Amino acid sequence: GESVGLHLPTLSVQEGDNSIINCAYSNSASDYFIWYKQESGKGPQFIIDIRSNMDKRQGQRVTVLLNKTVKHLSLQIAATQPGDSAVYFCAEKALGVSGTYKYIFGTGTRLKVLA
Amino acid sequence: EPEVTQTPSHQVTQMGQEVILRCVPISNHLYFYWYRQILGQKVEFLVSFYNNEISEKSEIFDDQFSVERPDGSNxxxxxxxxxxxxxxxxxxxxxxxxxxxxxxxxxxTRLLVL
Incomplete structure (x- = not known):
């Protein structure tokens, strides 16, 4: 079946270092992916997205890389800050029968930023 | 910036009781969804809704669940x-x-069933 999963459940990084969070997906037909950030007690917050016709997309301090050959997605956070501490989910767009969307979420990686 | 809002933020109920969770989507949006997240687990899709009807539902969304758009905002x-x-x-x-x-x-909305 379809699945989206994460390699590391917890990632600890020093403040100022770069963070890399990884995600594997299994549906080779997926054409759109999102990274969400979830802080404690809050809903998922959109960070960055990427379509399957791209292999890299950059935002402010964040970069998403997509490797369709090995069905791998990563989120890179530059100069990690304490406010980046959260759980990060990758989500894969799945097309429903009626043409609407749902997202299949990975299990999440907790990022801890050490002062 | 427009936001999706939900009420209540917390709900405690007794097993067997009915609960209604409310959402106000962003005003110009047309597609609506409910997801749930059991503590410490991943976010799971429940249902999608478009044009006043369910578009898709997951296995979790059984006969005990229903969705409604009672007016133009909720x-x-x-x-x-x-x-x-x-x-x-x-x-x-x-x-x-x-x-x-x-x-x-x-x-x-954090729902706790006792």
Missing amino acids: FTLKIRSTKLEDSAMYFCASNPDRIKETQYFGPG
């Missing part, structure tokens, strides 16, 4: 007879149309 999730295992965070999400696929999530 989107509700009803659980008719709550079970202990319904305890979770429930998130509402919306996106503008089929072209703009990014879903925007509300802050969630």
Whole structure:
């Protein structure tokens, strides 16, 4: 079946270092992916997205890389800050029968930023 | 910036009771969703809603669940007879149309069934 999963459940990084969070997906037909950030007690917050016709997309301090050959997605956070501490989910767009969307979420990686 | 809002933020109920969770999606959005997240687990899709009807539902969304858009702004999730295992965070999400696929999530309602 379809699945989206994460390699590391917890990632600890020093403040100022770069963070890399990884995600594997299994549906080779997926054409759109999102990274969400979830802080404690809050809903998922959109960070960055990427379509399957791209292999890299950059935002402010964040970069998403997509490797369709090995069905791998990563989120890179530059100069990690304490406010980046959260759980990060990758989500894969799945097309429903009626043409609407749902997202299949990975299990999440907790990022801890050490002062 | 427009946001999805949800009420209540917390709900405690007795097993077997009915609960209604409310959401106000972003005003110009057309597609609406409910997700749930059991504590410490991943976010799971429940149902999508478009043009006043359910578009798709997951295995979790059984006969105890229903959704409604009673007016032009609210989107509700009803659980008719709550079970202990319904305890979770429930998130509402919306996106503008089929072209703009990014879903925007509300802050969630934490439901605790005793």
